Amino acid sequence: MSKPPKISDAEWQVMQVLWDQAPLNAAEVVERLADQQDWSPRTIKTMLSRLVHKGALAYTQEGNRYLYRPAVTRSACIRDASRSFLGRVFSGDTQLLLAHLVESGRLSREDIETLKKTLEDKEH
Numbered sequence: 001m002s003k004p005p006k007i008s009d010a011e012w013q014v015m016q017v018l019w020d021q022a023p024l025n026a027a028e029v030v031e032r033l034a035d036q037q038d039w040s041p042r043t044i045k046t047m048l049s050r051l052v053h054k055g056a057l058a059y060t061q062e063g064n065r066y067l068y069r070p071a072v073t074r075s076a077c078i079r080d081a082s083r084s085f086l087g088r089v090f091s092g093d094t095q096l097l098l099a100h101l102v103e104s105g106r107l108s109r110e111d112i113e114t115l116k117k118t119l120e121d122k123e124h
Helices: 009-021 026-034 041-054 074-090 094-104 109-123
Strands: 057-062 065-070
Touching: 009 026, 009 041, 009 065, 009 074, 026 041, 026 065, 041 057, 041 065, 074 094
Parallel strands: none
Antiparallel strands: 057 065
16 A cells, blocks of 8 residues: 555645545535634635645546545554654654653543553554
8 A cells, every 4th residue: 555645734624524524525525614614615625636636535526526535544644644743753762652642641540441451462
């Protein structure tokens, strides 16, 4: 599988809508983002076009409308963004990242148990 394209913070919001509800036409994407952002329809359509160009979205034509759908999975994009963040901020040191998250976050007992189980599963 090829590496997912780099997606800007604004483009992530467009992708979230489509990962949750695809396929959608441009007007439907605009409608769903209207509550979250103060972007013009033209701005959103420009982002859709960029995401198609980057290979993050695909589309099919239905009459005079385009129906957009993700061409990359959410999990692949999250994995790529996580690796990029880990490399940039923590010099690739996973232990440092985990220690920071545990020390700075509020973890419930359930969160801690889930984290323990995940680490134990990773060990095997």
